[in-house]
Amino acid sequence: MTKRVQIVLSEDILSLGRTGDLVDVAPGYARNFLLPFGKATPVTPAVMKQVEHRRAKEIERQVTIKQEALDFKIALNTIGRFTVKKQTGEDNVLFGTVTNGDVAQVIEKSTKKEIDRRNILVPEIHRTGKYTVQIKLHSEVTAEINLEVVSY
Incomplete structure (x- = not known):
């Protein structure tokens, strides 16, 4: 069984992961490609501390984005109804669509x-x-608004 080496990626690599990810790779892949070209760094206690700090910042950022989406959903619900004006023909049929x-x-x-x-x-x-x-504001937040289509 081959031994795997842990490294931290310095840039996004399609088949491996994103910047800052801690991944296990074959020693030859790390030694011959990732490390010499600056695509990864070896794992040390200081690097691990940076990785944990970066993860905490990312989690905090995601929570902030989700909270903004929830606040905007409340704002949309407070407004209540939005009105779109379109040109119509006979029997209130629109020319085109919304x-x-x-x-x-x-x-x-x-x-x-x-x-x-x-x-x-x-x-x-x-x-x-x-x-x-329906409006998707965030991966976990979806708002529904009332839309009124009127003739002008």
Whole structure:
């Protein structure tokens, strides 16, 4: 059975891990490729301390991002309803459809905070009326907003 060597990655390596990860690799891979090219550093007590500190900072940052998403979800619920104005024809049928970009613009106009349109899930909207739209604010936080489509 071959012995494995522990190293800390100095940069992202596709098949191995991300910067700061502690990984086990074959000794030859570490000695001949990773260490000479500066892609990794050997594990020492000082390096381990840095890795733990970096992990703690990353966890703290993730908690902060999640809390901001929860606060924004509360703000969206407080606003209540967003209105999109579209051109309509007979029987309140829209010319075109309401897209996630339209919803992102309405939210940005109301809250002054930019939302990535790819995180907005809009149902098929072809008529005026009231709809529910889902917005993914964080991997664990999803908000639902009420959207009213009206004619102009």
